[in-house]
Amino acid sequence: MSRDQHLDAYARGWQAGDIGTIMSSLADGYVFDVPTSGKIPKDGMEAYFGEFSAAIADMCGGPAPDPFMELTEIVTADDGETLTAWCWWAIPGTPMGGGGLIKVGDDGVRSEIITFYAPPAEPGG
Secondary structure, eight states: OOHHHHHHHHHHHHHHTOHHHHHHTEEEEEEEEETTTEEEEGGGHHHHHHHHHHHHHHHHTSSOOSSSOEEEEEEEEEOSSOEEEEEEEEOTTSSOEEEEEEEEETTEEEEEEEOOOOOOOOTTO
C-alpha cells in the first residue's frame, strides 16, 4: 500500500471505531502519544482502544456514536519519504476533540500525537 492508502485506512478505522482497520494500517514501530496515557506502542493499541471506546460509550450513556469519530481540517504534506498529516478530531455527542499529528511511511502509520481541546475556565472560576 502507498502512504496515502495507509493514512486512508487509519482514518477510516478511527471514523468507524474499527480497531482491526486501524491495526492493519500500522507500521511495526507505531507509537500513539496521548497526553493522558503516555506513549502507547502498537502492541498496546487494542487494549487502549477498548478502554477508550468503553469510556466514550459511558460518556454517551449507551453505545458509542456512529460515526465513532469525525475528522476535519485535514492537511497533508509528503516529502517523498514521510507523509505528515494534521487534523482536527471530534467524538460526536461528546465534548471530546482535539488535534492530531500523524506520520506515515511506506511501511504504514508510524506515529500519532494527539491533543485534547478544553474550553477556557469560566471567569471567576
